[in-house]
Amino acid sequence: MIQAHSLPDALDTVSMKSLDHSDTDNAEGQVRNRATRTRRQGLPMRLLRLFAATLWFAGGYVAFLLRKYVSGKRPLHCVILYYHGVAPDERQRFGQQLDAILRFARPVAVTGQLPHEARNRYVAVTFDDGLDTVATQALPELLERRIPAAVFVMSDLLGQDCTWKDYQGHFLSSEELLRLPHDLITFGSHTCTHAFLPGLDREGACWEIHESRAKLEKLLGRRITHFSFPYGAFNEGLIEICREAGYEHVFTTVHQPARRGINEFVLGRVRVDPHDWPIEFRLKLHGAYNWLPIAIALKRKVVRILRMSGMGGALVP
Numbered sequence: 001m002i003q004a005h006s007l008p009d010a011l012d013t014v015s016m017k018s019l020d021h022s023d024t025d026n027a028e029g030q031v032r033n034r035a036t037r038t039r040r041q042g043l044p045m046r047l048l049r050l051f052a053a054t055l056w057f058a059g060g061y062v063a064f065l066l067r068k069y070v071s072g073k074r075p076l077h078c079v080i081l082y083y084h085g086v087a088p089d090e091r092q093r094f095g096q097q098l099d100a101i102l103r104f105a106r107p108v109a110v111t112g113q114l115p116h117e118a119r120n121r122y123v124a125v126t127f128d129d130g131l132d133t134v135a136t137q138a139l140p141e142l143l144e145r146r147i148p149a150a151v152f153v154m155s156d157l158l159g160q161d162c163t164w165k166d167y168q169g170h171f172l173s174s175e176e177l178l179r180l181p182h183d184l185i186t187f188g189s190h191t192c193t194h195a196f197l198p199g200l201d202r203e204g205a206c207w208e209i210h211e212s213r214a215k216l217e218k219l220l221g222r223r224i225t226h227f228s229f230p231y232g233a234f235n236e237g238l239i240e241i242c243r244e245a246g247y248e249h250v251f252t253t254v255h256q257p258a259r260r261g262i263n264e265f266v267l268g269r270v271r272v273d274p275h276d277w278p279i280e281f282r283l284k285l286h287g288a289y290n291w292l293p294i295a296i297a298l299k300r301k302v303v304r305i306l307r308m309s310g311m312g313g314a315l316v317p
């Protein structure tokens with residue numbers, strides 16, 4: 001089993017929807033490798049992604065215009081963002097991103113129902129891990145603009161020091177969570193221990209998913225109906241366990257729009273960071289990074305074919 005807290009969460013490239021049991025043995029290694037690659041992702045890769053996103057956006061805009069003029073209908077646009085922490089020196093940029101959201105769309109809570117006004121654009125804000133900077137840095141900016149947000153926390157780590165690399169702070173305690181404004185901030189489960197769920201047997205996964213909900217409901221005195229997968233790692237079996245546990249929505253880190261708003265059970269999200277360039281952030285709001293899951297799936301398929309053909313050893317290190 002992967003040790004909790006050893007990896008950055010929510011790698012936007014890590015989705016294990018199609019992971020079967022034969023894959024789980026090396027799943028931890030896959031995540032670790034991708035984590036390393038993500039950390040190493042330098043300017044060239046970032047620019048390449050930006051270029052691809054710009055092309056995707058341009059293509060999408062043409063399709064949008066065609067649809068609009070042919071059918072007169074504008075499809076629902078709903079993007080769910082996820083952050084982690086907001087460092088003190090990032091607060092201003094975070095505020096500017098919230099301003100961009102307000103200019104672009106109507107902010108909505110993931111716990112609410114979307115109005116049936118397809119002509120509007122909607123954006124929901126979430127935070128994974130429940131880091132203390134959500135309260136100290138992000139909250140004042142959210143409050144100022146009255147933008148709702150959901151915070152996904154680990155029930156067994158509340159109040160503990162965060163030992164993750166590059167982060168100095170702590171996870172919000174239950175007292176701190178209770179002091180957050182309830183009309184603006186909602187809570188969800190992020191397991192008990194930030195476990196890598198595909199690496200657990202069914203009993204272990206059930207415990208993380210069921211028990212975290214029960215503990216948080218007891219600690220916080222409110223219903224916990226939302227769940228997000230640590231490391232963005234999930235599969236069909238885990239989704240089913242979440243259904244059994246009584247969650248109403250589960251959140252992944254797969255870049256994809258919420259096609260029916262926030263009323264689906266499995267909802268993709270788009271990773272954003274306060275240090276995103278303004279153009280990156282705007283393109284993410286437009287869903288212009290939705291090509292990423294397609295590119296990743298394509299890459300995996302090519303790698304698998306190369307391995308099966310015996311060329312993988314030479315071409316894929």
Ligand SMILES: [Zn+2]
Nearest residue numbers: 009128129230
């Ligand atoms: Zn996490």
